[in-house]
Amino acid sequence: MGDAPWLAEDVDLVLPAASIGKLLLLGVAAEMFEAGTLSREAPLCRADGVFVRDxxxxxxxxxxxLPAVDVCRLIGAHSDNLATNVLLYHVGIAQVREYADRLGLAPLVLLDYARGHRDPADPDVAPTLSVASASALIRFMELLDAGRISAEVGEWLSLDTDLSMVADAFGLDPLAHNSIGGGDPGxxxxxxKTGTNAGIRADTGLAHAGGERTAYAVIAQWDQAxxxxxxxxxxTRMRDIGRQIRDRLQSAAS
Structure with missing residues (x-):
């Protein structure tokens, strides 16, 4: 990591990225925990914010x-939309945008609360939850790897149970691949972190093997009509990219 990308295609293209923008919310929450402006044990009620199932x-x-830190864990593990909305209610979307600007993460933007339905005619509702480019997501992961984004964010993301896309290639147990609590990372x-919506699939992450590491980001959008x-x-294409990452990491580590 840090070298020129070995696989790149339209890396600056800005696309709807579904739940990927929740990365920014987790980054802000971790900063607030460290600064003491939000306690990890602060009780957050699910009646706050926009109620959504999904x-x-x-x-x-x-x-x-739930305590605020467990709300963050739910977002990391399950991309929990209700947890997202409750945390965003307490953090504020302006704070999330300031965080992204400060770290130079544009065009990665969290635009709105998670919603069960988006009315394109409603001017107060963003057309999508978040947008991003692959290059912006790579920057986020590089900052996380470098320690400029709290390591606690990495702990929450290591809980992610969605390994259906790029991450499928690593052969990990979706329910127990993290090192928190003594899990075996293999x-x-x-x-x-992944994002899923109609006509959208996105996956970005940091993969490590044998002292070698790489950041990756893949976003796909298509019009079903x-x-x-x-x-x-x-x-299939996303998993093929994952296999290429796996093979390169294994080759570099051997």
Whole structure:
């Protein structure tokens, strides 16, 4: 990592990225924990913010209140939309944008709360949750690797259970590949964040093996009305990129 990219295609193209923008929210939360402006133990109520079901598990649980750090873990592990909205309610979207500007992460932007439905005619609702370019996501991961983004963000992302895209190639257990709590990371260690919506798949992360590491970012968008159902093709391509990353890491580490 740090060398010229060995695989690049339209890296500065800005695309809708679904849940990928939650990276910024987690980055802000970690900074606030470290600064003491938000306590890790602060009780956050799921009645705050915009209520939404969809991805995640908090909306299925009986627990109405969770400590802020567990809300972050739900976002990292399950991209939990309700947890996202509750945390964003307490952090504020202006704070998220200031964080992104300060770290030079444009065009990675978290635009809105997670919503079950977006009315294109509503001027107060962003057309998508977030946008990003691959180059911006690589920058985020490089800053995380360099310690300029809190290592706590990496811990939360190591809980991610969605290894269905690029990360599929590493052969990790989706439920127990992190090192938190003594989990066995196997041959690879990985932190990643994915984004999924109709006609959108995105995956960005940091993969390590044998002292070698690389940052990756893949975003795919297609119009289902004009392009048809391209999901199988997109997932196949993303997994092929993952296999290339795996093979290069193994070769460099050997």
């Amino acid at each position: 991805s995640g598990v908090w909306h299925t649980l009986q627990q109405e209140v 041959r690879f260690t990985l932190v990643n 004009t392009d048809g159902d391209m999901l199988d093709e997109v997932i």
